[in-house]
Amino acid sequence: MPGFDDLVKKAFYLGVGVASYAQEKAGATINELRSQAQKLADEMIARGELNTEEARKFVDDLVRQAQQDSVNPAQEDTKPKQPRQIEILSDEEENNQANSQPKIDNLREQVESLQAELRRLKQE
Missing domain, CATH: 1.20.5 (Single alpha-helices involved in coiled-coils or other helix-helix interfaces)
Structure with missing residues (x-):
């Protein structure tokens, strides 16, 4: 059955390609978030609201939180807090x-x- 082997290979390569594309998009989104957070931090430094150490921590925290949210998307929303009661x-x-x-x-x-x-x- 040579046709089945080709189908399995194509399905595998499709899965790898989709995973690779998703990783690239997530990386681009994280980089964009990092640049926007850095701009915001720079503005806050210019106004004197933050010092450089606080700004670096602020940007790192935002990026870390975004990465965690992308890995664990809304687990709390999908699980009900209590079981639904049925009478x-x-x-x-x-x-x-x-x-x-x-x-x-x-x-x-x-x-x-x-x-x-x-x-x-x-x-x-």
Whole structure:
């Protein structure tokens, strides 16, 4: 089956190529971030808000944080903090809920009639 071997090789090379391209793009993005952070740090030094040591630490921290975020993207967002609660109702409970709607409507009618009677008594 020479066709299958070629297909496996092409799939492998495609995977390597995609990984290489992703690494290049990530490296370019990190370098761009580093240059922007350095410009910001230079401006803060010029204004006297930071000294050179603080600026270097600021840039390094930003780049380190960006690298960590690219390696571990939003793990906290993908995992729920608590398991989703599921309520399983028996047939009897479902019937009770279905039967409760007419009872609720009846109670509403009674409340409305009592409110109307109260308004009538207040007017007299």
